[in-house]
Amino acid sequence: MAKSMESWAEGLPSEFQQRSLKEILRQEAAWVLGLTAVAIFILARWRADFGYWQYVVLVSWYVGLLLAGIAWRPLQWATVASVLPALGAVWLYAHGQTPANNVVLHYVLQGVAAALWMSALLLLSTGAYLVSVFTGSAAIGRWATRLTWAGVIFGFIGLGVRWRETYLGHASWGHIPVSNLWEVFVLFCATTPLFYLYYEQKAQNRSLGAFVMPLVAAAVGFLLWLTLAQHMDQVEPLIPALQSFWMKLHVPMMFVGYANFTIASLIGVAYLLRDWSVRRGGVLAARLPDAELMDDVMYRAIALGFLFFTVATILGAVWAARAWGGFWSWDPKETWALIVWLNYAGYLHARVVKGWRGRSMAWWSFLSLWVVSFCFLGVNMFLSGLHSYGKL
Structure with missing residues (x-):
């Protein structure tokens, strides 16, 4: 399973190879155009409320996602898989649906529900990585990677929907969901496996997941304690x-x-x-x-x-x-x-x-x-x- 440094460069996926600007624009046209369209929509919709630094924030996120998606293609579909369900939840909220009267929001797409799905999937993936490294089973290793991707996607769905939910109590409460321990632990539990998956692909070896994911599982355990015992999942004003x-x-x-x-x-x-x-x-x-x-x-x-x-x-x-x-x-x-x-x-x-x-x-x-x-x-x-x- 191990891969030497000498053969690493030859085995890298095409997105890591040297490409000209023309090749990048041709191969990544859908990503570039889609992300640009989203940025233009945000400007058209909220430009009247923008100050100087809001433009800096938008440009920073746009350039960061654009370059990261070009450098690592799996991030493109993962972004789409996270954003579309989150937008679906926002649409449901906008049309009068709530977790009390909509089963999809209540059990799947609500910020807290998505975070709980993330937690369950990451715990399962941790177990799969441990079984894979001790048994040498490549099939279980592949399932561990899939479960990790699913957990990451649910984590970012939860953060996206949570952002919208911060506005529901009162419009002045609205904020990016990184304001308390519960929110930042959701962010940590989604971000760390995402970067691990990047390094897993670079190393072309899944056994490192047996070392990285147990700590993520410990963070998930702390997140569940914050949720079930401390009730820190409640939205509060900043x-x-x-x-x-x-x-x-x-x-x-x-x-x-x-x-x-x-x-x-x-x-x-x-x-x-x-x-x-x-x-x-x-x-x-x-x-x-x-x-x-x-x-x-x-x-x-x-x-x-x-x-x-x-x-x-x-x-x-x-x-x-x-x-x-x-x-x-x-x-x-x-x-x-x-x-x-x-x-x-x-x-x-x-x-x-x-x-x-x-x-x-x-x-x-x-x-x-x-x-x-x-x-x-x-x-x-x-x-x-x-x-x-x-x-x-």
């Missing part, structure tokens, strides 16, 4: 500090960083276990990718996460200046974000400048998970500060 267009960029970009850092950490675990298995003659040595490939994927995940985390931190500082009157206040969340940034800046320096590879970098990546986890969750649960709106 506090004044969160009533900003910056949230549409800062939080999603931050979670791209969190997702990639998490994946890299768990690939580090896989690397270390494979190394142990090679010395002991265990089964993982044959089923996990080559060490060189895992080292490279781990580095790429951290590099991508670091890019988004850096931009998100800068945007957060600008947002803080507008909301609280200063770019930096040594709030616990800000301080731990800086710790995360310095940690991964150190990793990239050691990797790129010093040429460090192998077990030492795998340990660095794995241990970094605890730093990221505390920044993401621990600060909200145990510390107080300007970001205390995220507490339980």
